[in-house]
Amino acid sequence: MIILGIESSCDETGVGIAELDADGSVRLLADQVASSVGQHARFGGVVPEIASRAHLEAMRPTMDRALAESRLALSDVDAFAVTRGPGLAGALMVGVGAAKAYALALGKPCYGVNHLAGHVAADTLQHGPLPSPCLALLVSGGHTQLLLVEDLAGKITELGSTIDDAAGEAYDKVARLLELPYPGGPPIDKLAAEGNPEAIAFPRGMTGPRDARHDFSFSGLKTAVARWVERAEVAGETVPAADVAASFQEAVADVLTMKAVRAAREYGIGTLLISGGVAANSRISGLAAQRCAGAGIELRVPRPRLCTDNGAMIAALGAALVHAGVAPTAMDFGADPAMPVELISL
Amino acid sequence: MHVLAIDTSTPVVTAGIVELTTDAVRVTAASTASRTRAHAELLAPEVQNLLRRAPAGIAAIVCGIGPGAFTGLRVGMVTAAALGHALDVPVYPVCTLDAIAALAGPGPFLAATDARRKELYWAVYGVDGARVAGPDVGAPDAVRAVAAEHGITRILGDGVLDGEVLACDPLGLVRAAESAVRANTEPAALTPLYLRRPDAKEPAGRKRVSR
Numbered sequence A: 001m002i003i004l005g006i007e008s009s010c011d012e013t014g015v016g017i018a019e020l021d022a023d024g025s026v027r028l029l030a031d032q033v034a035s036s037v038g039q040h041a042r043f044g045g046v047v048p049e050i051a052s053r054a055h056l057e058a059m060r061p062t063m064d065r066a067l068a069e070s071r072l073a074l075s076d077v078d079a080f081a082v083t084r085g086p087g088l089a090g091a092l093m094v095g096v097g098a099a100k101a102y103a104l105a106l107g108k109p110c111y112g113v114n115h116l117a118g119h120v121a122a123d124t125l126q127h128g129p130l131p132s133p134c135l136a137l138l139v140s141g142g143h144t145q146l147l148l149v150e151d152l153a154g155k156i157t158e159l160g161s162t163i164d165d166a167a168g169e170a171y172d173k174v175a176r177l178l179e180l181p182y183p184g185g186p187p188i189d190k191l192a193a194e195g196n197p198e199a200i201a202f203p204r205g206m207t208g209p210r211d212a213r214h215d216f217s218f219s220g221l222k223t224a225v226a227r228w229v230e231r232a233e234v235a236g237e238t239v240p241a242a243d244v245a246a247s248f249q250e251a252v253a254d255v256l257t258m259k260a261v262r263a264a265r266e267y268g269i270g271t272l273l274i275s276g277g278v279a280a281n282s283r284i285s286g287l288a289a290q291r292c293a294g295a296g297i298e299l300r301v302p303r304p305r306l307c308t309d310n311g312a313m314i315a316a317l318g319a320a321l322v323h324a325g326v327a328p329t330a331m332d333f334g335a336d337p338a339m340p341v342e343l344i345s346l
Numbered sequence B: 001m002h003v004l005a006i007d008t009s010t011p012v013v014t015a016g017i018v019e020l021t022t023d024a025v026r027v028t029a030a031s032t033a034s035r036t037r038a039h040a041e042l043l044a045p046e047v048q049n050l051l052r053r054a055p056a057g058i059a060a061i062v063c064g065i066g067p068g069a070f071t072g073l074r075v076g077m078v079t080a081a082a083l084g085h086a087l088d089v090p091v092y093p094v095c096t097l098d099a100i101a102a103l104a105g106p107g108p109f110l111a112a113t114d115a116r117r118k119e120l121y122w123a124v125y126g127v128d129g130a131r132v133a134g135p136d137v138g139a140p141d142a143v144r145a146v147a148a149e150h151g152i153t154r155i156l157g158d159g160v161l162d163g164e165v166l167a168c169d170p171l172g173l174v175r176a177a178e179s180a181v182r183a184n185t186e187p188a189a190l191t192p193l194y195l196r197r198p199d200a201k202e203p204a205g206r207k208r209v210s211r
Helices: A037-043 A048-070 A089-106 A115-122 A167-177 A185-192 A219-234 A241-266 A282-295 A311-323 B039-052 B070-087 B096-101 B140-149 B170-183
Strands: A002-007 A012-020 A026-035 A079-085 A110-114 A134-139 A144-151 A155-161 A271-275 A298-300 B002-007 B014-020 B025-030 B060-064 B091-094 B109-114 B120-125 B131-138 B155-157
Touching (some): A002 A089, A002 A115, A026 A311, A048 B070, A079 A089, A079 A115, A089 B039, A089 B070, A115 A155, A134 A241, A144 A241, A155 A241, A167 A185, A185 A241, A185 A282, A219 A241, A241 A271, A271 A282, B002 B170, B014 B039, B014 B170, B060 B170, B091 B170, B096 B170, B109 B140, B120 B140, B131 B140
Parallel strands (some): A002 A079, A079 A110, A271 A298
Antiparallel strands (some): A012 A026, B002 B014, B014 B025, B109 B120, B120 B131
């Protein structure tokens, strides 16, 4: 069966096509993404209206490129899946509108699915079916969550999430402080390679004995970095940007991986999956590998292309739902900007 | 020939099947959705019902491209574009004010609708009903001045400027695109008439966090 996935929750318009075999294995046939990231750069963050306009423009060309890559025709598609949430309302509505129209015109089922579950599903395209249970750490510009995945098509539970900024958001804010480009993840990662991660002891948020065990906080860290830089400026010192970047990155990686590995141990889970745009960060994946090896936990990190937002992960989730025999979504569904992760599809 | 007409630039879901015969244009089925501002939810099931009322299929789609509320507008446009792709039929764009004007009889007149933020979307139509100015967006006083400048006293639209109330409907949409649909010409690009830039400010300098 051929499943076409559409993603438009933030600034990437993604169309992915996957083939589901009778045994449940899923093969990626096409993965096309159009990004409006360049249009948001000067604003230091995603501007919802700009993203929504870009989705409308990019939807057809991205669809055409995905179909060409897969060498399939629209009529070959057996089911559609689309991100229904969480994400930016206006952006989501473009993908939802397109998917529903394609499905109804072709008389095929349509699944309105959860973006976060999609990030988990992305890994099945590279490493095959997920063991059950499995722990997933989702880290991106919009999300930071620790998920207990018992069944990709049926049961995902949130163990914890950020109480303020997402990890990727902290990267963007610190990058601005250091006068690095947006998005902040890649330039900080690069600069950090030249710095000393132990130069500055930045705080590890939400790690006190009375803090929620599986929740995260990055707002205080961002402020601590700003204070440190301001103090250095006031004192007339040259800000050691590489050390600041490395020490900041170390604080983020330390908390994320410590909490993920601790949760895996506590729940007796043997597999940790890290996905989302920030999973591509070298220190986060590196430290996770080190700590997982020490704890005897298998680490799965999909390739960067599958970590960032894309339609392939939505197709993969759609395939899992089809294989599990989950009923498709009725045609009157809309976007759900705050869709809870427990709701995998509607 | 049957044509599917869609417009979501206003708070209501406007959709219908319109039949074009040699000498007439008539609506054979129209959307009955009563919930407003629920385009993302309701448009697809409405279209599904309407397509069942055109068992021989549709030859074209006519789609309102605004001006109107951006988020709703995009739902109709992406739906029309995807339907056109999947059904392999042309999608003709129509300025939503032109669809209203197509229902108004002989001109001259000015069509205007609420653009929120104390502004109006407007366009001016000549004696033959063809658009001669606009579409554009502006403050009510500026729009009144435009009407005066064109010597126009008849104002119509959604009731702004104390004008006649005349709403965009499937008939108006198809009439506004009728010649192109009948001639089966290559449709113009399906580009929304936003008429406003996105609300976005470039960040000012860094805010200090320490006192």
